[in-house]
Amino acid sequence: xxxxxxxxxxxxxxxxxxxxxLPAHATAAAPRSAQEGTVSAADLLAKxxxxxxxSSGKYRTDEETSATVPVCGKNGAVFWKAxxxxxxxxxxxxxxxxxxxxxxQADTAFHQSDGKLLNAETLPYVVVPSTSGIWNxxxxxxxxxxxxxxxxxxxxxxxxxxxxxxxxxxGEASYATAKALGIxxxxxxxxxxxxxxxxxFKNSQVSPIESHSAAVTLGDRLAKQxxxxx
Numbered sequence: 610x611x612x613x614x615x616x617x618x619x620x621x622x623x624x625x626x627x628x629x630x631l632p633a634h635a636t637a638a639a640p641r642s643a644q645e646g647t648v649s650a651a652d653l654l655a656k657x658x659x660x661x662x663x664s665s666g667k668y669r670t671d672e673e674t675s676a677t678v679p680v681c682g683k684n685g686a687v688f689w690k691a692x693x694x695x696x697x698x699x700x701x702x703x704x705x706x707x708x709x710x711x712x713x714q715a716d717t718a719f720h721q722s723d724g725k726l727l728n729a730e731t732l733p734y735v736v737v738p739s740t741s742g743i744w745n746x747x748x749x750x751x752x753x754x755x756x757x758x759x760x761x762x763x764x765x766x767x768x769x770x771x772x773x774x775x776x777x778x779x780g781e782a783s784y785a786t787a788k789a790l791g792i793x794x795x796x797x798x799x800x801x802x803x804x805x806x807x808x809x810f811k812n813s814q815v816s817p818i819e820s821h822s823a824a825v826t827l828g829d830r831l832a833k834q835x836x837x838x839x
Contacts, residue, residue, distance in 0.1 A: 646765065649765070653836070657683065661681055663687065663749065665742060665743055666744075667679050668738060669779075680779075686808050686810050686835055687751065688806060693781065693786075694782075696734075697729045698717050698727075699716070699726040704730050709797070710797060711797060719772065722818065727783075733767065733782070735807060737809075741776035741777065743776065743777065751809050752813070753818065754816065755813045756828045757809045757810070760806040760808070761805045765832075787800065810831040813827060
């Protein structure tokens with residue numbers, strides 16, 4: 610995850626347009642159905658209508674915004690409601706590379722079972738803030754490879770915790786997560802300004818981390834437990 614500013618994004622976009630390098634496919638991606646598992650978005654959202662704040666402070670969603678987003682606690686999970694910036698870090702692919710992403714980094718905090726970097730273009734994963742005085746994700750039972758239910762526009766997508774980001778900013782997920790939810794996945798111009806709910810299940814871990822089908826299977830089971838316990 611990298612620090613984004615509106616000024617930098619605007620400047621980069623202007624430069625690309627001037628050079629004629631802005632990809633033709635930088636427009637919004639065509640949405641596809643992302644209802645995974647058997648638990649509905651409505652049922653999950655009904656359990657996170659109020660927040661019992663567990664973070665010591667609140668997070669910003671971007672460099673320019675004020676800190677308004679708390680991390681909230683529930684039985685068996687933590688959650689937050691924020692925007693979605695696009696993380697394209699990890700393996701270099703057709704849509705995730707230095708040419709497509711001005712903030713591209715060829716690494717992720719957590720790696721595949723074979724030691725390779727995660728593939729943001731194909732693997733739905735979520736970015737958590739690096740440990741700080743605001744919140745320590747590890748102390749809250751959140752692990753690399755942990756299951757996350759990402760909810761947007763009445764759709765549920767199961768992802769894993771795959772990367773860490775700035776210690777004071779929250780709200781980012783991989784190219785694949787955004788695409789599955791019908792959000793423009795372009796790392797420079799895409800994302801969602803608001804309306805994204807992230808429910809992270811405590812002490813969960815998908816093995817191997819790169820198996821999306823395993824994340825869906827485990828996520829569906831944990832989502833049912835979440836409904837029963839809250």
